[in-house]
Amino acid sequence: xxxxxxxxxxxxxxxxxxxxxxxxxxxxxxxxxxxxxxxxxxxxxxxxxxxxxxxxxxxxxxxxxxxxxxxxxxxxxxxxxxxxxxxxxxxxxxxxxxxxxxxxxxxxxxxxxxxxxxxxxxxxxxxxxxxxxxxxxxxxxxxxxxxxxxxxxxxxxxxxxxxxxxxxxxxxxxxxxxxxxxxxxxxxxxxxxxxxxxxxxxxxxxxxxxxxxxxxxxxxxxxxxxxxxxxxxxxxxxxxxxxxxxxxxxxxxxxxxxxxxxxxxxxxxxxxxxxxxxxxxxxxxxxxxxxxxxxxxxxxxxxxxxxxxxxxxxxxxxxxxxxxxxxxxxxxxxxxxxxxxxxxxxxxxxxxxxxxxxxxxxxxxxxxxxxxxxxxxxxxxxxxxxxxxxxxxxxxxxxxxxxxxxxxxxxxxxxxxxxxxxxxxxxxxxxxxxxxxxxxxxxxxxxxxxxxxxxxxxxxxxxxxxxxxxxxxxxxxxxxxxxxxxxxxxxxxxxxxxxxxxxxxxxxxxxxxxxxxxxxxxxxxxxxxxxxxxxxxxxxxxxxxxxxxxxxxxxxxxxxxxxxxxxxxxxxxxxxxxxxxxxxxxxxxxxxxxxxxxxxxxxxxxxxxxxxxxxxxxxxxxxxxxxxxxxxxxxxxxxxxxxxxxxxxxxxxxxxxxxxxxxxxxxxxxxxxxxxxxxxxxxxxxxxxxxxxxxxxxxxxxxxxxxx
Numbered sequence: 001x002x003x004x005x006x007x008x009x010x011x012x013x014x015x016x017x018x019x020x021x022x023x024x025x026x027x028x029x030x031x032x033x034x035x036x037x038x039x040x041x042x043x044x045x046x047x048x049x050x051x052x053x054x055x056x057x058x059x060x061x062x063x064x065x066x067x068x069x070x071x072x073x074x075x076x077x078x079x080x081x082x083x084x085x086x087x088x089x090x091x092x093x094x095x096x097x098x099x100x101x102x103x104x105x106x107x108x109x110x111x112x113x114x115x116x117x118x119x120x121x122x123x124x125x126x127x128x129x130x131x132x133x134x135x136x137x138x139x140x141x142x143x144x145x146x147x148x149x150x151x152x153x154x155x156x157x158x159x160x161x162x163x164x165x166x167x168x169x170x171x172x173x174x175x176x177x178x179x180x181x182x183x184x185x186x187x188x189x190x191x192x193x194x195x196x197x198x199x200x201x202x203x204x205x206x207x208x209x210x211x212x213x214x215x216x217x218x219x220x221x222x223x224x225x226x227x228x229x230x231x232x233x234x235x236x237x238x239x240x241x242x243x244x245x246x247x248x249x250x251x252x253x254x255x256x257x258x259x260x261x262x263x264x265x266x267x268x269x270x271x272x273x274x275x276x277x278x279x280x281x282x283x284x285x286x287x288x289x290x291x292x293x294x295x296x297x298x299x300x301x302x303x304x305x306x307x308x309x310x311x312x313x314x315x316x317x318x319x320x321x322x323x324x325x326x327x328x329x330x331x332x333x334x335x336x337x338x339x340x341x342x343x344x345x346x347x348x349x350x351x352x353x354x355x356x357x358x359x360x361x362x363x364x365x366x367x368x369x370x371x372x373x374x375x376x377x378x379x380x381x382x383x384x385x386x387x388x389x390x391x392x393x394x395x396x397x398x399x400x401x402x403x404x405x406x407x408x409x410x411x412x413x414x415x416x417x418x419x420x421x422x423x424x425x426x427x428x429x430x431x432x433x434x435x436x437x438x439x440x441x442x443x444x445x446x447x448x449x450x451x452x453x454x455x456x457x458x459x460x461x462x463x464x465x466x467x468x469x470x471x472x473x474x475x476x477x478x479x480x481x482x483x484x485x486x487x488x489x490x491x492x493x494x495x496x497x498x499x500x501x502x503x504x505x506x507x508x509x510x511x512x513x514x515x516x517x518x519x520x521x522x523x524x525x526x527x528x529x530x531x532x533x534x535x536x537x538x539x540x541x542x543x544x545x546x547x548x549x550x551x552x553x554x555x556x557x558x559x560x561x562x563x564x565x566x567x568x569x570x571x572x573x574x575x576x577x578x579x580x581x582x583x584x585x586x587x588x589x590x591x592x593x594x595x596x597x598x599x600x601x602x603x604x605x606x607x608x609x610x611x612x613x614x615x616x617x618x619x620x621x622x623x624x625x626x627x628x629x630x631x632x633x634x635x636x637x638x639x640x641x642x643x644x645x646x647x648x649x650x651x652x653x654x655x656x657x658x659x660x661x662x663x664x665x666x667x668x669x670x671x672x673x674x675x676x677x678x679x680x681x682x683x684x685x686x687x688x689x690x691x692x693x694x695x696x697x698x699x700x701x702x703x704x705x706x707x708x
Contacts, residue, residue, distance in 0.1 A: 131543040132445060132478050132515055249666075250403045256650055260660035271691060273678040274660045276454075276622050278528030282683040286527060286588050288315060288581040289570045293532075295319035296330055296566050312580040322566045330566065333559035337551060338368025338536070342569040346536050349572035350518075354501035365539045365547060367554060368565045371530075372484050372521035375537035377404045379480060379517045382550055383446050384410035390442040392433060392477065394425070395668035396625065396675070398454045402668070413437040413444055414668060419627065422616050423456035425449070427467045434475055447472055450482040452489065452496070452620025455667050455677040457600075459494040459620045465502040469510050478515040478542075484535075485621040487525030487593065490600040494619065500540060516540040522567045524622065526589040534564030534571070596622065599680040599687055606692045610699045622681055625664065628674045634706035646674040652702060657694040 231237035238246065257274055264270045272280060279285065292315050295301055299319075307316060325341030326334045337343065340363065347361040369375040377400075380391065384405065390413040393401045397414075405412045415433040417423045434444050449468060451460040460468075472479045481499040489496055500518055503511045522534040539547055575582040600618040607615035607626040615626035630645050638648030646663040653659055664675025682691050 127476055130513075131541075131546070132476055244407050244409055248403045248406045250399050254662075254666060255647065256654060256660060256662060259651065260654055260658075263654070263658070268658050270654075270658045270660055271682060271686070272660050273682060273691075274662045276524065276679050276681065277530050278524075278622075278681050279530065281679070281681040282686070283528050283592065283681070284588075285529070286585060288312075288575055288585045289527065289529075289567065291315040291581075292319045292322065292570055293563065293566060296322055297563065299323060299329055314575055314579040314581050318570075318575075322569055325569075326562055326565075330562040332562070334368075334562050334565060336555040336557070336559060337364070337366070338560055338565050339562070342368060342565045343536075345569050345573045346538070350498075350500060350538060354498055354504055356501075356504055360504075361538065365542070367537050367539075367550065368560050368568060369535045369537065370533040370560050370564060371523055372482070372519040372535035372537075373400055374533075374560075375517075375519050375535050376400060376480070376482070377408075378550060378554065379478075379537065380404045380410070380446070381408050382546070382553070383478060384408045387411055388442055390437045390444045390446075391480075392430065392437075392444050392447040394449060394453070395670075396423075396455050396664065397448070397668055398450060398482070399666055401448055411437070411442050413442060416670060417453075417456060417458070419616065419670070419673075422619075423453060423458040423625075425460060425464050425468070427471055430471055431475075434477075444475065444477050446480050447475075447477045448480045448482060449499075450485075450621075451499075452485045454482075454485065454621050455623045455625040455662075455664075457616070457618035457621050457623055457625065459489060459491070459496065461494050462497045462502060465497060465499055466506065469499065469502055469506060469514050472514050473510055478517060481516060481518045483518060484521045484524045486520070488596060488622055489620045490597040491617070491619045496620070500538070503540070512541060514540075515542055517542075522564070522571050525571070526592040527567070527571055528592075529567050532564045532567040533561055534566075534568040536568060595684060596680065599682075599684060600624075602684070602687055602692065603678070603680045606695060610696065611703050613699070618680060622679050623677050624680060625667075625675055625677050627664075628676065630674055631703065631706045631708045633708055634702070637706060644674075646676060649674070649702070650676055653695070653698055656698045656701075659691065659694060659698075 229235060229240070231239055234240075260270050260272065260274070291311050295311060295316065296319050301307055301310070302316065302320065304310070322341075323329050325339040326332060343363040343366045346366050346368070347363040348358070350356070350361045351358055367375060367378065369378065380401075381404075383389065383391070387409055388411070390411045391401070391405050392413045392415055393405070395414040395416045402412050413433055413436075415430045418426055418429075430447075437444050447468070449460070451465075452458065453460075468479065471477075479499060483496075483498060486496040486498070498518065499516055503514055503516065516539075518538045518540070520536055522532055523530040539550075575585045603624045604615050604617050607613050607624060612629040612631075613626050614629070615624055618624050628646060628649055630649065634648070635645045638645040641648060643651065644663065644665050646665050646669075650661050650663045653661065659678075661676045661678045664673075664677065667675070667677060669675050680687075
């Protein structure tokens, strides 16, 4: 019974888990088929043996899963429990069937394992077959398996719990939670989850249950709801949603953005610099790309007698080539990894960019996605197993990472960039972050770096990248290279270098050892085609079985959008020299990038001219991230308004000028510092004639108002 309860408690929302325990308790009390004396004794007898088990299989067997299943089928438990309509309780037969299936699966897996039956299980199984990201389901154990420890957790050690219950809360805890804790320790092995995680989850659940019960607006003796599935008449009520969904935050489209939309709808002109959306701020699409995409979207034009007068010949031939990659054109699904022809073009692009021989990159290790964000989430979703898996993320960071890690139930492990050194990356800070996480029981499995940086705009040197590669090898983490701004470089000292190139040039053992996910997109660079949603991830040194698992999950969505795939093909395989469109293409592309370089200087200079503001130069990407040294009175006013100081400043800026930026707190910042992020994307005339004058005038008035 506890196993049935447990699956709900650990895999459903907290409220559903509570409801299930309540229903369980009522069935238990009504049927009186489980004697009180057996609540703990039976579980202990199933889990305990005088001699410690010598193999994982023995541990599992001694856990008593198969005995539990047999017990459920026997007459010891009342058959009435198999009649859910009578008591509203669960049917034990499906639970028993499920346990039997787990037993068979586990036995089969154990029998085929390439280790002797007497092998001791690994305490920290972070790597399988030399791969961090393996297709194997064998996961790490958080602590040594200990029968006495499980018994301690099951019994609780609280004498008050042994007394006759005088409230529903105590009845539930005595009759179910303590037993369920023991069952969770058993079940964690059957499902290949660590005992530490399982027991911790139950403890956290029990603490939350106690807190909820204590704060409930009903007497302790009130009858519980049997099915807390509706709140305020709604099934999909905010309080009944997945907890990770409720707790996920995304500052780029958060409070400031919503306020900006409210003001826009009231007629105020808003300059949206909160998100890197070039075309929304006036950037013009590259002509050649849109010509090809127009023909792909309307292939009947290729048969028009005047087509050669309307489109250049290379655009026509390129459209035909792209259409040949996907039967049915943009209106048909492609392979779930993306059209093979485009993936081959991406592979050649990586080889040419990084100076590698043809055939080095396997196109089957490339996934085309609806923008790079989907590729990032695909990687995080596969890496994160539970809250004890950590992802190292730079602070300040792009909120895609913090939001996705929360959504998938992992733990963000922050490592701070050094603002005093141009947002430089310090490997020692990485090592400290890694060791601190491990001390808390969190295993770092991935390392995110953003090059060029978002929101900080710094560019990593080749030496920095080599240090990262060596760190990843030593600490056994998967590198996640966010390289979407690789074309947006606004200085000459540190040109963009990909991590793929660094590994290739480093040779062995790094090139064949370090596991790497590299991300790119059509949304940034000179194209700025955010709305087309084209991206890719290349998986280097990832276990083939793990790639197959990712392919399986990608198949759930059937296909990435095909027009975005074609846009990606155009980005990685542009017009060649000597073709009709080459010169025009290069002229448009270079003008966009040159203008961005000028705007990076305009924006940085504008912030550094303001009182109490310092801003590192935007070396790359498309953002500035100035620090605001706010007066004490402004900080106090923010506190009185219930806002953090940077949010307070940004709201005042929005209301006074219509400039929509993002507070630095949404990206993470050093304690006691305040920042904001803005794009450098407004057109040069808008930046000079509107953005900078409005910002300057507002800031002077703000400082005068709150001057100490």
